[in-house]
Amino acid sequence: MAPEAPQAALAIQGPTYHQPGRELTDWRFSVPLDHDDPAGERIELYARAVTAAGRDTSTLPWLLYLQGGPGGKAPRPVGKGDWLDRALRDYRVLLLDLRGTGLSTPVTRQTLPLRGDGAAQAAYLTLFRSDSIVRDSEAIRRAFLGEDGQWSLLGQSYGGFVALSYLSFHPEGLREVFMSGGLPGLGVGIDDAWRAAYRRNIRGNEEFYARYPQDVATARRIGAMLRKQSVALPDGGELTLEAFQSLGRVFGGSTGADTLHYLLEEAIVGTGGGEPVLSDTFLSMAAEIVSFKHMPLFPLLVEPSLDQSERTAWSAQRIRAEFPEFDAGAALDDPDAPLPFTGEMAYPWMFETDPALRPLREAAEALHAHEPWSPLYDRERLARNTVPTVAAVYFDDFFVDTEQGLSTVPHVPNLRTWVTSEYVHDGMRVSGGAVLDHLIRMVREGVA
Template sequence: MSTASRLPGIVTTDHVFRLPLDHTTPEGEHIEVYAREVVAAGRESDDLPWLLFLQGGPGGKAGRPLGRDGWLVRALDDYRVLLLDQRGTGRSTPATRQTLARRGTPRAQADYLAHFRADSIVRDAELIRRRLLGDDGRWSLLGQSFGGFCTLTYLSIAPESLREAFVTGGLAGLHSSAEDVYRAAYPRVIRKNEAHYARYPDDVAAVRRIAAHLAGSPAELPDGGLLTVEAFQALGTLLGGASGSDTLHYLLEEAWVEGVSGAELSDTFLAEAQAKLSFAQGPLYAVLHESIYGQRTVDPAGTGWAAERVREEFPAFDAAAALDSGAPVLFTGEMIYPWMFETDPALRPLRETARLLAERTDWPDLYDPARLAANEVPVMAAIYHDDMYVDTAASLETAGAVRGLRFWITNEWEHDGLRVSGGKVLDRLIAMARGEF
């Protein structure tokens, strides 16, 4: 039974759908997928078009609205919105170290998680669409980041179900291998580091001091995790957001206190670092991250910890060498490394499962270039200039490969522009779809 709630300016309704784990065997095991319907207060009975929101990730649940806030400010003018907790996340049947342990061996866990990529998410959405709108109903689509990757998969699998599609920071390279992705990403991360240190020059010394301390004595985090130099560098994932550089700077400001034996890393710093680094609330992000690029015709040998391999081509990220030479210690970005499954308690039980997924070689292709070249669905995309998470050059190439796709390239916003712009990014894309730009 659906449950409705009222929040400031909106009415939400809960939906839970029982769907096949493997869409090729619909009579087999089933999972639950949760979605939250959101409509403007007073418009509950209006015949509004539906807008399905596909969240970034992988492994991220949809945002929890506190009212008519964020991009919903604009969306609810025109749409009835469906916020999908993609399979394995949020209130959908969870996939975590606790629940996956019930499946037994790492091999069984890896085989289960092979059904949690964009193709399965899109097929979930198709069954949900039929149940909410009927077989012939069509809805609009908004894909943020990984949700944009899913949008390209949707356009490849079931474009006839879409009225229009909006993509924000999520035009994936159709033919990019995992190695291609990271080979393009590391130079962007270097530029974000340079921008951070130009903005906060004193952070060069602050970061070197912390890195030197951790090199000699990794710190235990409150949850039992380990803050090594490499884990400390991983805080650079913050640098891709609008306020990420500032957040990182303020974190560094409170790194030290004077203890009984002298200077030591503060509990405040360690707790905040843990909050930024732990995958306890989203383990699928780490476990499945490289697999979102896996396509058998592109990566026939599998993804194989591509971020770790490619990192060796960029010695600027070698913290030990930087400490020896007096150079700035660089932060890394949106990369997942094998050591994370040792230092993070939420990931340790999934270490072998992650290895098996990294070695998997039979990932189905996610995109149909021929179908995208013949696309008839109006597609509007925001491409962020020098996006740290998604390569701008690859996005532009994909934009040219999808028939009829119109894009807006901007340096006004970072990768999180949809979330932080108060509806301005979405408003621009809707205006483009209406022919106002």
């Protein structure tokens, strides 16, 4: 059953300012923390409206942009020549910080402990999944467009998961939906989702070392150093052997393998006859990758944000045992084995080594013990979908499984896909607007 339609949000318009070719306006919205309790506690949402400067845009439709994550804030517009410029030709764009991110009542190590003990924090976080985000969006739509108004939706990565929830529960608010790298599989169990992710990680490692074979020796040297003793990071974190492996999460971007190579290139420095050490440059850059200080919601909600009813019970950690390829100790004991890197998995040890997560460990444990979870998709409603929906599916997507995503297509009428190997997961960001242009033409012109 679809959730009850939320009331219109209380909207407050902020300042308007300009960038070259763009006019931007800040908006704040007050919505219920729990949309099933509209008279209860309220939270604040932030969004940035962007329109093309120097032209009358008052008749253009609105395009709501939902960022990836979970836990990623909306992009902060800078420069020109990106997807936003393509969008502004046809739309007024609303960049929404999803609840808990950016300026939308952020969830951080400073704010979450104020909710009480770990159980209270976890109960609070259960209201930060895509079903709540959809109802936030609907409340904002009603404030912006009125009861009968419709807007277009662009979901990037996890934003595509939210878009499918939107189509499940409130399709009446949507005129069309675009997804990029975010078509989820329906009915895929959380353990199977991670099994597929580990298989993608195996390919990611093979491709990385095939491109940079010289890094086999470098990564093994660093691994051997960290096997003996972890190293303090500049932000107060701890670089353990497992944390070093997690640098592989950069593989998902179009330049990720190159980024990791250049990071390893400067990693080890001599000390005038003593034991070599890890350079300050390496440790500083590694800290930026392994820490979740910029999106602490991700390791908390990445597993609860998948569609399941049972407890998650640290699925990524459990399923890792099925893949001996990621045993760093075994790799270091084999002189011919490359050290394996992992990807976007959230592990319990992260809440010990990352200072941005340490105060949130009890909340994480309670979340992974929580059940049942409410469904995030309504398959019967999706089977009656009439909203034009198109999705860019990247053939070699590191973060969202291609096969699982494509298995959704037969169950959602009016959903068309563009499967491409020209881009990877960050195609929307790096294509200079080409990905969005293709998706728009798929709806407008029926192109393949």
